[in-house]
Amino acid sequence: MCYMREFRIFVAVYEERSFSAAAKRENATQSAISQRIRKLEEVLAVRLFNRTSQRVEPTPAGTTYYEYAIQLLDKYNEANVALQRYRGVEGIVNVGIPPWMSRHVVPNILSRFMDEHPNVVVNVTDGNSVLLCEMVSRGELSLAVIAASDLREEDKTLAVSEGVLVSRGPGRPWGVGRIQRDPADLAGIRLIVPKRGQPYRTVVDSFLELHAVRPKQVLELDSVFGTLGLVAKGDWHTILPAFVLAADPDQELYNVQTLMEPPHFRLSCVTSANGDTAACRSFMRMLEGELSRITLNALPLSRPLLSI
Known part of the structure; x- marks a missing residue:
């Protein structure tokens, strides 16, 4: 079986026309490069290079193989770049919000959040504050934005x-x-x-x-x-x-x-034991930003109390 390392070594030898130059390029020894090419030729059952004392020249089969090898390496690199966006924040955010926010606030941020964090699953539940607090206490919600007439020490005013x-x-x-x-x-x-x-x-x-x-x-x-x-x-x-x-x-x-x-x-945020995750914190930062924009629009009648 041929791995990406073999493809890179083959391409290096083809382009450098030298085992020693390819070894320097791939940070390997000349003997290791020579052995890898020999093993590749055995696996493919075809000669890829003609060796002389001065140069390494590709055979017609080697030239054909090179054309496919560079395409494969390009696709491999593109795939790695595409996967970078999935290597950041991940997890599940179960968030509860008042119904008015489900129409006017969350839609403004949800698409943007999912684009920035495609590996995060967001589940949104709307309901009155009493219901949302109960769901947080049972661990059914990671966090909830609620109306508050009084504030517990662990709650955060938004x-x-x-x-x-x-x-x-x-x-x-x-x-x-x-x-x-x-x-x-x-x-x-x-x-x-x-x-x-x-x-x-x-x-x-x-x-x-x-x-x-x-x-x-x-x-x-x-x-x-x-x-x-x-x-x-x-x-x-x-x-x-x-x-x-x-x-x-x-x-x-x-x-x-x-x-x-x-x-x-007052609007405040309550969290459950599973709400202290990178995914939840990222979602709350974006939600706080949107609430800040809305409350600033309502000034001087309202004010944000946010640290973002």
């Missing part, structure tokens, strides 16, 4: 955002003539809030209690998409983090108003 009052549009571009609403104005509105037990519900309830505000009517709905759909079609309002609206390509459908003494919402 972004903090002021809450904004959202009603039916048309809206204005971010930062253009936004009206600041007094919390007392919320007493006469119909307000959509997350279900009890969800972190952002705690934030909204604390804000309403602080300002002694009781909305005209309250509807509990966990879906951000469902909430915005109702807001866009009727006289319902909601309070959302500014970064959620800044990431929404349909933000012109809504009227977004800032609030005096607004509530503050």
Whole structure:
């Protein structure tokens, strides 16, 4: 059987027309080169070179073999270059995210991440923060981005955002003539809030209690998409983090108003025991970069807290 080493030695002898020159080129001894060529000729059952005291001349068979050998070596080198991209980060990333991020954030980075890390498998699960935390604790997710009303010591804060009052549009571009609403104005509105037990519900309830505000009517709905759909079609309002609206390509459908003494919402990252891998860290760096871009778009209503 002939290996790449034999092909390289054969090509060196053919091009140098000398065993000694080929030996120098291949960092080998002249006798080793001569033995390799002799063994190759035995395997192929054909003479490749005519030896003289002065030179080594290829036979017609040797010339034909050379034409194929250099093509094979070129393909071998191309294959090695192609495999370089698979020799970096590898593994599996099981990531959990809020549903709004599955539409507006993750698609912006997923293709780029897979191109840069083709040997990494990414599995994305969307769900509410309570469910995602449970999945992390069971080891079903490597990491999860969650809404947070309080922060455990081991959690990492990704972004903090002021809450904004959202009603039916048309809206204005971010930062253009936004009206600041007094919390007392919320007493006469119909307000959509997350279900009890969800972190952002705690934030909204604390804000309403602080300002002694009781909305005209309250509807509990966990879906951000469902909430915005109702807001866009009727006289319902909601309070959302500014970064959620800044990431929404349909933000012109809504009227977004800032609030005096607004509530503050936080995104944090929780990880499981299997989340401390190179693949997970690489994915989080890219996700943090995208969140940073979004939160900067929502400034001064939100700010990134990232170290990337």
